[in-house]
Amino acid sequence: xxxxRLVTRPQGMVKDSDFALKEEPKPELxxxxxxxxxxxxxxxDPTQRGWLERDTYMPMIGLGEVMRAFGAGRVVASxxxxxxxGDLVSGMVGWQDHVVLPAKGPAAPSKLPPGVPVENALSLxxxxxxxAYFGLLDIGRPQEGDTVLVSGAAGATGMAVGQxxxxxxxxxxGIAGGKEKTSxxxxxxxxxxxxxxxxxxxxxxxxxxxxxxxxxxxxNVGGAILxxxxxxxxxxxxxxxxxxxSGYNDSFSMQGPRNYMNLVLTRSRMEGFxxxxxxDRVGEAMKDLGTWLQxxxxxxxxxxxxxxxxxxxxxxxxxxxxxxxxxxxxxxDA
Ligand code: NDP
Numbered sequence: 001x002x003x004x005r006l007v008t009r010p011q012g013m014v015k016d017s018d019f020a021l022k023e024e025p026k027p028e029l030x031x032x033x034x035x036x037x038x039x040x041x042x043x044x045d046p047t048q049r050g051w052l053e054r055d056t057y058m059p060m061i062g063l064g065e066v067m068r069a070f071g072a073g074r075v076v077a078s079x080x081x082x083x084x085x086g087d088l089v090s091g092m093v094g095w096q097d098h099v100v101l102p103a104k105g106p107a108a109p110s111k112l113p114p115g116v117p118v119e120n121a122l123s124l125x126x127x128x129x130x131x132a133y134f135g136l137l138d139i140g141r142p143q144e145g146d147t148v149l150v151s152g153a154a155g156a157t158g159m160a161v162g163q164x165x166x167x168x169x170x171x172x173x174g175i176a177g178g179k180e181k182t183s184x185x186x187x188x189x190x191x192x193x194x195x196x197x198x199x200x201x202x203x204x205x206x207x208x209x210x211x212x213x214x215x216x217x218x219x220n221v222g223g224a225i226l227x228x229x230x231x232x233x234x235x236x237x238x239x240x241x242x243x244x245x246s247g248y249n250d251s252f253s254m255q256g257p258r259n260y261m262n263l264v265l266t267r268s269r270m271e272g273f274x275x276x277x278x279x280d281r282v283g284e285a286m287k288d289l290g291t292w293l294q295x296x297x298x299x300x301x302x303x304x305x306x307x308x309x310x311x312x313x314x315x316x317x318x319x320x321x322x323x324x325x326x327x328x329x330x331x332x333d334a
Contacts, residue, residue, distance in 0.1 A: 001026040002308055004067045004095035010052055012249050013319055016312045018052070019067055019095070027100045035083045035103050039073040039093045040334050043122045044305075044314045044327040049248040057274050067095040067311070070127060072118050074334070078103070088112040088334070090121060095311045097331065113286060118334050123156055123326035124289055124300040127275060131242060132160030133285040134278040137168075139240045139271050140216040144169035147210045149229055152220030153194065154181035155318075156326035157242060161218045162191050163298045170216070173209050175202060175225060177321040184324065189299060202228040213237065213266070222246045227257045239263070239270035249319055301325025 003024045010018045029036055051061050051068055061068050071093040075083050080103030083089070091109030093099045102108050112121045123129060135157075142148055148165040152158040153174025162172045162185065174185045174194040182194035195205045206214065206228060213234030219226055222244025230239070247254030263270055278285075292298040303323045305314040308331040317323045 001097045003097070004308070004311060006052065006061050006063055006065055006067055009063070010049075014049065014052070014312055014315050019312055021309060026098050029077055029079050029100060032079045033103050034079050034100050035075050035089075035109075036077040037073040037089060037091075037093060037099050037101060037109065038076045038332060039071055039097055039099060040088075040330070040332050041073075041118055041122055042069045042071040042093070042095060042308075042311060042314075042329040042331060043126065044311075044318060044323075044329060045070065045127065046243060046245045046248055046318050048315060049319070050252070053251065057276065068092060069095050069311070070122070072112060072122055073099070080104070083111075088118060088121075090126065095308065097308065113290075116290075119302045119304070119326075119328060120293075120300050122328055123302055124160060124293065124298065125286060126326075128156035128326060129160050129289055129300075130278060130282060130285050131275045132157050132164060133289065134275065134281070135240050135242050135273055136161050136164050136216070136218055138278070139273050140218060140238045142168050142170050142216050146170045146215035147173065147213070147234070148216040148218065149173045149175070149206065149210070149214040149232075150218040150220070151175040151197075151225045151229065152243075152245065153185055153191070154324055155220065156323075158218070158220055159185075159189060159301060159325055160298070163189055164292075165216070165218075166190050167292060167297050171210075173206065173214075175221075175228075181324060197225060203231045206232045210234075216240065218242060220245060222254045227259055230257050230259050230262050233262055233266040233268050235266050235268075237266055237268040239268060241270060241272035245319070303327050305329045307331065 004019045007020045072090040075087040089109035148170045150161045154176040165172045174191045177198045185191040185194040217229040217239045223246040
């Protein structure tokens with residue numbers, strides 16, 4: 001039973017040596033109300049970098065503790081009537097082969113939606129799909145005909161945001177790093193335009209592509225990209241603050257936008273959110289996402305790293321922009 005524990009707090013990009021991979025005894029059920037899960041896939045999320053360094057919406061991970069991670073696995077033993085061996089579940093499984101979880105309460109896992117492959121259950125039907133759905137629809141409130149700008153557009157959250165905005169009748173502009181990503185957004189996902197922030201002047205391109213301004217700006221990146229979007233807000237625009245990945249390796253030291261006065265001048269709203277506040281509304285999202293997937297209106301894309309020992313490298317991939325779509329680590333066959 002392999003377990004990754006945090007041994008040093010990373011400075012900048014995470015290193016393999018910030019974690020120690022150890023062989024430990026397989027955990028056992030200690031009492032009623034517990035289940036033992038064989039982990040199959042780990043979700044790789046930018047927020048994990050934050051958990052390594054400070055208390056956020058969750059406490060920081062302690063030195064010596066198992067690296068916290070969302071993921072999915074199969075129940076192999078259960079002392080609770082709600083779960084049976086064979087059930088597929090998702091929850092906070094950690095970077096390890098097996099985990100004992102409580103069957104009830106806030107740390108309990110959820111059963112995967114029936115008929116959904118595990119990979120998609122962690123992507124479009126997982127945290128990032130839900131983040132896209134509620135962040136865009138509840139905070140961004142797009143109207144038909146709106147122009148929606150999304151940064152981090154070729155990542156797990158961004159790809160879903162752009163496609164949902166298209167379904168809602170909006171014009172969608174994505175911002176992503178590199179030609180391969182921008183071509184995929186416009187060629188495969190139906191985005192109206194995509195800006196390669198590594199090669200183009202983002203603010204100038206937004207002006208060209210959205211001469212009447214941006215109605216909804218779904219923001220995943222922070223820093224210069226946030227500022228470029230704020231340069232081109234339409235009146236009463238909604239700026240959805242989902243994340244600011246450009247600052248996560250830098251102790252969250254990002255600067256505030258120099259041009260926030262544009263929010264005043266355009267009577268716009270900028271609002272953050274954390275997806276866990278929407279967990280009681282998951283059913284709504286699942287219904288719509290399932291319908292759209294079946295109708296071929298939305299696509300999912302998974303980027304898989306093979307093997308538990310690849311977990312630190314997979315986390316780095318997010319910050320190096322190597323992933324396209326949802327980054328997962330596969331640790332065992334489903
Ligand atoms: P992604 O799949 O989008 O992966 C991260 C992507 O960010 C990379 O592929 C990379 O793409 C881009 N990126 C990395 N560093 C930079 C940089 N310095 N400048 C510009 N782009 C960069 O991850 P997720 O979909 O999981 O997360 C996206 C965002 O959503 C994050 O900010 C995350 O924290 C946030 N989030 C927020 C939630 C909430 O509840 N508020 C819940 C889930 C996620 P590229 O090649 O284009 O640079």
